[in-house]
Structures are given as C-alpha cells and as structure tokens.
Amino acid sequence: MTPATNAARDEAARALGAIVGGQSIDWEHVLHRRSFLELDALARAEALVDDGTIRVLSGPFERLESPWLQPQDITPQSDDGVVIARGTIGGTAVVIASIEQEFQGGGIGEVSGAKITQALRLAAASSRQGIPVPAVLLLETGGVRLQEANLGLNAVAEICSALLELRALAPVIGVVAGSVGSFGGVSIATGLCTHVIITPEGRIGLNGAAVIEQEAGAEEFDSSDRSLIWAVVGGEQRRLTGLADTLVVDDAAELRDAVREAVAAGPASPGSHRSERLDVLDARLATLDPANPPEPRQLREMWGDTYGTPPAKPAAPPASSGAEPRPGVVHSRSSMQPSGRGRTWITALASGTTPRPVIGSVLRADTDGTTYLAVVPDPHNPFYRARQGQVGLTECAALARQFREIAVDDAHRAERRAIVAVVDLPSQAYGRIEEMAGLHQAIAAAVDATEAARVAGHPIVALVVGQALSGGFLAHGLQASQILALDDPGVVIHAMHRQAAAHITLRTVAQLDELGKTIPPLSYDIRVWATLGFCDSLLNVGSAESPTHDDVQTVAQAISGAVARARSGPADLSNRLESADARKNRKASRAVRDTLSRQWNKHSGQ
Amino acid sequence: MRTLHYQFPASRNPARRAHVGVVGSGDLEVLVEPGTTDGCGGAAAHAQVRVRTSVEGFDEVWQATLERFFARTPVLGNWELNDAGATPALVTLRMEQAAEATGSGDTPDSEEAS
Numbered sequence A: 001m002t003p004a005t006n007a008a009r010d011e012a013a014r015a016l017g018a019i020v021g022g023q024s025i026d027w028e029h030v031l032h033r034r035s036f037l038e039l040d041a042l043a044r045a046e047a048l049v050d051d052g053t054i055r056v057l058s059g060p061f062e063r064l065e066s067p068w069l070q071p072q073d074i075t076p077q078s079d080d081g082v083v084i085a086r087g088t089i090g091g092t093a094v095v096i097a098s099i100e101q102e103f104q105g106g107g108i109g110e111v112s113g114a115k116i117t118q119a120l121r122l123a124a125a126s127s128r129q130g131i132p133v134p135a136v137l138l139l140e141t142g143g144v145r146l147q148e149a150n151l152g153l154n155a156v157a158e159i160c161s162a163l164l165e166l167r168a169l170a171p172v173i174g175v176v177a178g179s180v181g182s183f184g185g186v187s188i189a190t191g192l193c194t195h196v197i198i199t200p201e202g203r204i205g206l207n208g209a210a211v212i213e214q215e216a217g218a219e220e221f222d223s224s225d226r227s228l229i230w231a232v233v234g235g236e237q238r239r240l241t242g243l244a245d246t247l248v249v250d251d252a253a254e255l256r257d258a259v260r261e262a263v264a265a266g267p268a269s270p271g272s273h274r275s276e277r278l279d280v281l282d283a284r285l286a287t288l289d290p291a292n293p294p295e296p297r298q299l300r301e302m303w304g305d306t307y308g309t310p311p312a313k314p315a316a317p318p319a320s321s322g323a324e325p326r327p328g329v330v331h332s333r334s335s336m337q338p339s340g341r342g343r344t345w346i347t348a349l350a351s352g353t354t355p356r357p358v359i360g361s362v363l364r365a366d367t368d369g370t371t372y373l374a375v376v377p378d379p380h381n382p383f384y385r386a387r388q389g390q391v392g393l394t395e396c397a398a399l400a401r402q403f404r405e406i407a408v409d410d411a412h413r414a415e416r417r418a419i420v421a422v423v424d425l426p427s428q429a430y431g432r433i434e435e436m437a438g439l440h441q442a443i444a445a446a447v448d449a450t451e452a453a454r455v456a457g458h459p460i461v462a463l464v465v466g467q468a469l470s471g472g473f474l475a476h477g478l479q480a481s482q483i484l485a486l487d488d489p490g491v492v493i494h495a496m497h498r499q500a501a502a503h504i505t506l507r508t509v510a511q512l513d514e515l516g517k518t519i520p521p522l523s524y525d526i527r528v529w530a531t532l533g534f535c536d537s538l539l540n541v542g543s544a545e546s547p548t549h550d551d552v553q554t555v556a557q558a559i560s561g562a563v564a565r566a567r568s569g570p571a572d573l574s575n576r577l578e579s580a581d582a583r584k585n586r587k588a589s590r591a592v593r594d595t596l597s598r599q600w601n602k603h604s605g606q
Numbered sequence B: 001m002r003t004l005h006y007q008f009p010a011s012r013n014p015a016r017r018a019h020v021g022v023v024g025s026g027d028l029e030v031l032v033e034p035g036t037t038d039g040c041g042g043a044a045a046h047a048q049v050r051v052r053t054s055v056e057g058f059d060e061v062w063q064a065t066l067e068r069f070f071a072r073t074p075v076l077g078n079w080e081l082n083d084a085g086a087t088p089a090l091v092t093l094r095m096e097q098a099a100e101a102t103g104s105g106d107t108p109d110s111e112e113a114s
Helices: A003-015 A041-048 A110-128 A146-167 A185-192 A209-216 A226-233 A235-240 A252-265 A278-286 A296-303 A341-349 A393-409 A432-437 A439-456 A470-475 A498-504 A509-518 A549-568 A580-585 A587-600 B059-072 B088-101
Strands: A019-021 A024-026 A055-057 A082-089 A092-099 A135-138 A172-176 A195-198 A356-359 A362-367 A370-375 A418-425 A460-469 A482-486 A492-494 A537-539 B002-009 B018-021 B028-033 B046-053 B077-083
Touching: A003 A019, A003 A024, A041 A082, A041 A092, A041 A135, A041 A252, A055 A587, A082 A110, A082 A252, A092 A110, A092 A252, A110 A135, A110 A146, A110 A587, A135 A146, A146 A172, A146 A185, A146 A439, A146 A470, A146 A492, A146 A498, A172 A185, A172 A252, A185 A439, A185 A470, A195 A235, A195 A252, A209 A226, A209 A432, A209 A498, A226 A235, A226 A296, A226 A432, A235 A296, A278 A393, A278 A439, A296 A432, A341 A362, A341 A370, A341 A418, A341 A460, A341 A549, A356 A393, A362 A393, A370 A393, A393 A432, A393 A439, A393 A470, A418 A470, A418 A549, A432 A439, A439 A460, A439 A470, A460 A470, A460 A549, A482 A549, A498 A509, A537 A549, A580 A587, B002 B059, B018 B088, B028 B088, B046 B059, B059 B088, B077 B088
Parallel strands: A092 A135, A135 A172, A172 A195, A370 A418, A418 A460, A460 A482, A460 A492, A482 A537, B046 B077
Antiparallel strands: A019 A024, A055 A082, A082 A092, A356 A362, A362 A370, B002 B046, B018 B028, B028 B077
C-alpha cells in the first residue's frame, strides 16, 4: 500500500476505535468496545466513576418530579430525567449530572434544571471549604423543555451561573457522547465548561437544523441532510475547530479515561477558558465573510483545532470566481419583524447623550454611573440572519467585550457602575453560518462576561421593553441581578415563539394559549411571567412604543431602585428562589435545593 | 394522560425498593417500595399498583397484563408505573426486572443498598 492509503486505513481504523501503532492495527480493541451511547443516564454516570463509589442524590424515590407535566397530560418521570450522583474518579470526589435523553428528549425543566444548578452550587460550596469537587456534566438534550418554557429558560441561566461559580474552583467537564447532542440553552453551558469531551456521534449546536429550516427555509439549512448536520455541528468538526477538547470513540473505557484525565488536570487558569478568550472569538469572526462563507471543512484549516491561538486575519476563503453570493445574503427569509423599542428606550434613558454603535447592531450609552447596552435591528448586518435584532455571533462578541471592558475600567473605583441591559430581542440568530461558527460559544462568551461583571460587583439590571426570547434573552438579560419588564402587551418573555413552540409540542397556538392560562411557565402573558419568581418589578407606562417624559422618569426611577437592591443583594442568582412568587411557583426548585443539600454529605443512602 | 389504580393478591415481600426503566417513548419506569401493612396494621395481602400512562383507552389491557404478572410474580408493595406507551410485553419485562431487583423471596432483613 502507498503511504496515502496507509494513512486512510489507519484513520478509518482509529475511527472504529482500533489502536494503530506503526504497521499493526489492534482490532481486538474494537471487538471489546463497550458502547457508552447505548447506556441510560444512570449507567453512563456509573461507567465514569470508580467502581462501587456511586451514590445517587435526589433519586427516583424522592419523587422530585415535574409539577407541570401531569396537568398537560404528559407522564412525569420520578427523577425528572436527571441523575445527580456523587462518587470518585481516580480517587477524586466528584459530582455527576447525567441527563436522560430518552425522557422528553433530555429537555431541561424546572426540576431537572434545579438539580443540575444545585449540584454545581454544592460542589462550589465544598470547593470553597477546601475540598475541590469537580463536576462532570453528561449533556444530551434539545435544550429548554418547552412544556415548562419560562421555568426551563430561567433554569438554564441558573445552570450557567452556577457552572461559572464552580469553574473557578474545580474543573467542570462537559461530555457530549450522543445521540441527542447538546443543543439549545444547554449548548451555552457546554461552551462554558473547562473541558469538553465529545464522540464523533456527539453534536453541539445552539439551534437544531429543523428549527433553522423552519425559520429560514431549506436553502439556509436542509435538516434532512444528515451529512451536512454532522459536518456543521458533529463531534469531529467541533474538535477540529477547537470547540471541543477531546474526541474519543464511543467506548465506555475511553470516555472514562478521558474524563479521568480532565478531572486530574484540575481547574483551568483564569482567563484561559474558551468563553473568556474574546481575542480568539473576535479574530475567528473576522475571518468569516457571510456573503461567501467557507465550507465546514475549510474552517478546520482556517481556525485550527485549538482555541488558544487567534487565527491570522483572512485568508479570505477561496472564492470560486464569479460565484453568486449566497441567496440569503440578499434576501433572507425571517418571521421576525424589526422593532424600534430597544433603540427608543436606550436613547430615552441615556438622557442627553446619544447612544453610540459598538457595532451596527449593538448600542451603548454611558451616563453618570450607568452604562446601557442594547441589541437593535441593523438592516445592513453582514450576518444576514441577525438583521431583525436577533442576537448573533458579532452581537455576542460586542456585548461580551463591553462587559469585560467596563469591569476592567471600574476595577479601582470605589463604586462600580451599574449596567442596564435594554432588552428587545426577537431571539438568537437562526442560521447555518452561526451554527458552523459556534453561536453557542459566542453566547457563552456574553454570559460569562455578564456574570463576571455581576460577581465583580456591578449591579446588572435587565429592562425588558419588548420581546425577550430564548437564546437571545439568555445572552443579554437573564444573567442580571434584577429583571424589570414593562407591563405592556408587546412585552413577551418566552423560550420560543408561539408558532414554533406549537409546532414542536404538537399543539395549536390556541391550545398553547389555553394551557398558558393554568400553567404559568407556559404563558406568553407578561403578567403571568411576572409571577414566576424572578421578576423584580413590572412597570406601568403610558406607551412602551413611544414613551412620554413621565414614562421615562418612571422607568429611570425603577432602575435606580433595582440598582440599589442589586448593590445590597447577593452577587449570584439565589434571590430568584427567595421571592414571594418563587415560594409559590417555584416550590419544586426549592424542594430540589433542600433535598440535595440534605443528601450532599451523607455517606450512604437512606 | 390517565391514572389507573389496581390491587392484586400477592404474598412475597420485597426486601428492598427498586427502580428500573425510563419514561421514554415506548418504554416505562417502574418503582416498587415495600409496603407491608394493609393500612390497618395487618399484614398486606395485596400489591397496590398505580399506573400513569400517556396512552388512553387501554384500561382493560393494563388490567389483563398486570393480573397475569401478579399471578406469576406475587410481589407485595406499592408499585408505580410511569408509562410512555410501552407494549404489554415490555411492561411485563420491566416489572420482572423490578421484582428481581427488590430481592423478593430474600430474607426481609437484607437492607437495600441504594
């Protein structure tokens, strides 16, 4: 055989899990592989910890099931589809959160989300007391469970915050073994991990192909094209573009070794996490021309397989001469209408100063002691899937940069300035280029920067003046210490647009609205959202669309109040479980918190 | 979703509680916990079963499937079945797995480990 065919043979053998050394291939190893993919959530957790050390917390007999499914005629699962377990890996005490992908597609609901959050927070508390407890997250999920929409969305924000709290003290290892993959809000958490382990069957992406096709058409993303999907979000691609750290075959022993190594490596140094490397993010985005995007394979060359080195400035992708620009660039389909509310409110609140564009779609206004940030529509956005005000790649990079800069600027001031996220976001950007480039990673950068500013002592207030949907709100707003919203029918906070949510949950829009009347997390009504426990104030204004002087005064006063509360309140998001509304509508989250705390240090089951 | 309650004559005490399965499409989870009294202080003579199923209109199939199971495997206790459209064969299989995991027939004082 020629060297070339040898190389091809060796590569194929490795892909099957054979050990290739010199001229010989150890096929025996392939025959002895034990599939990890075929294991359920508990068995996956068991496969990773040292034999005999697993102890399940808040297990099925605690019956911490979702309170929201049975009223929707959906059979609940006794552990709500997340296994939390303690054990040791290579002798180190760890906590594992393993998502059961067979139950509700691994969707994160109130209880399953709270379990992950509390496990991370307890690990952080132990770590602070001198016993670092690394976390291993087995992430197989479509993201937020739409049947628990707003509670799921908030749960993802809390998971991200708790993950970041632990990540500074002990490694948080994300494992995406397949087959659901890590999607939706949970992909953002994946982008925050210290170390990401993936198999070729694993996928990481913000928006699934089907959702992109539904929103933008098959010319944007053909969801029936399996090879395209894997080329864009598959494990090998993610590893070879530096969005994952370790690629292993589907073998329990190999995954165990990879996790053991990541646990032993300990926490990464501050500033080195992917979600902190804004230099790399900016440099990578600078190599992309949305009018003439690279093929997924070209990205491996352009970006390299580590996230540590910013790629050199383009190297514009080899344009086939005379090629038409992608059809979407000129006329990309979108169901979203650009709204002027973000621009209107940031301009009004900036009183006197004119907000300046950080980029065309991100506005910043600085007044005495307060900085306002808004994502706004930009019809000339080169990333054409973000022209209606969606949060896309460059919006996240710009937001993250602002939060980081503000935190640095104020590092030596007596009082750190308040940051107000003015929120009117139709959603995150749904696009193929976005997924290829890793929108989840860009949002992770924004989330990380926001949380870092909050923890550093900046009061962060979200002011929702229009739509606050899904990944858009996760990127800009949901990490705030205080959330304010205008009491106006045009203000909508949700995990997904009505139409799309109806489509995915196999309901009609009318059925969805009817359910929202009795199941608060499902409601599209802002007044119902305000009862979930994380609304700090609902503000009455005469006009949300064209605010009067009085309206602006009302909101400005509410912001001052929120800033004062944020300064005296906790730096984390724990207050979202303490409000009077949370005590009523987030009872299940509180029960999870209490049960897990109680069981954390027990040495045997009860 | 439908919630069904049954009881069946049973005699064997489970030594420990057991949990098997997942509420995934075409599957179910089964929880069994020892419950050794009849509620009035006497020894229980019946297994209590609660079924929650996403599929409506199969009450008689459940009745028949469970009756046959308990005739062969008369394990006492509180049984909870959370079902997402499993076939009768799979229901029986999961219940057998659960019954085995309870160690019914073992000495009652061998304590659970989980």
